[in-house]
Amino acid sequence: RAVTEALAPETSSIISVFAGRIADTGRDPLPIMVESLEIMRARPKAELIWASPRELLNIFQADAIGCHIITVTNDVLGKLGGVGKDLDMFSLETVKMFYNDARAAGYTIAVPENAK
Template sequence: MKKVEDLKVQIFADGADKAGMLEMYAKPYIKGLTTNPTLMKKVGITDYRAFCKDILTSIADKPLSFEVFSDDFDEMEKQALEIASWGDNVYVKIPVTNTKQETCYALVRKLAAKKVKLNVTAIMTLAQVRDVVAALDPNVPSYVSVFAGRIADTGRDPIPLMMAAVEMLKIAPAAELIWASPRELLNIFQADDIGCQVITVTNDILKKLSLVGYDLDTYSLDTVKMFYNDATAAGFKL
């Protein structure tokens, strides 16, 4: 089994808790960070601009993605240009459609022409991958974020789709494919195996990295002890 340090896939930490983000940022195997409005809402962030600018005072040398949150493309463009101005390491997350299912491709093309580094997100089909790649400037760094975990949630195996997406991105040399919304640690190794460049991982999964290569007999015993200790602590009797 490969060690984490031997993986070619870049691991990005996905979160919005400042302490957690800084903890992950300090780890050498974390190559970038991402967040989104849902994660921010969960931790109680109310001032979007203030949070982003604050975290950028500590994280300036690894890619960091912030998402627009308007449903109107003109307003999205304004937000994107402001977000992009916050730092050279900032990527602007643009959803592949708005809530009316109107596609973002024209906006992506416009922003890419202005050399904005983009992270096009919430992608789940190869048609979306194809159209996003066509809209990008092939020479401007960007991410194409495919939600492999959500695809798996529907009972579909995401690996064939992700493998096809890897091939589709070859016409855009500055673009990298993100395996987004992983559901388990194994997904990191699966992403690496197919040549996916980036995987975004939440802290709860990242905490399991210490288990990579762990002896299974020992892990079995640990599990038995956990059940026993919890039953004892609960005072169960029959």
């Protein structure tokens, strides 16, 4: 609020809110980002950055609320291929990934003869 109030209405500016860091504290950043946009309405030339997102969902959240800019790491962008993916298939792929990782690490599970 103080940053927005310090800006002249005709001043072009960018205000960065580290939404990902907010999420790291266990708080949902979405209400804070919505409030930030509301506060910034008095400064029409100010743009809001959703900074440091931690998950792909944040891209869609930022877009849905009208956030002007979102900074995204390559790791998060790399997950765009999963958008709309069938959840059953995604779960199966995840189980297979864990299985393959366990085998590569040399882990085995002892199964009693009568359980086979």
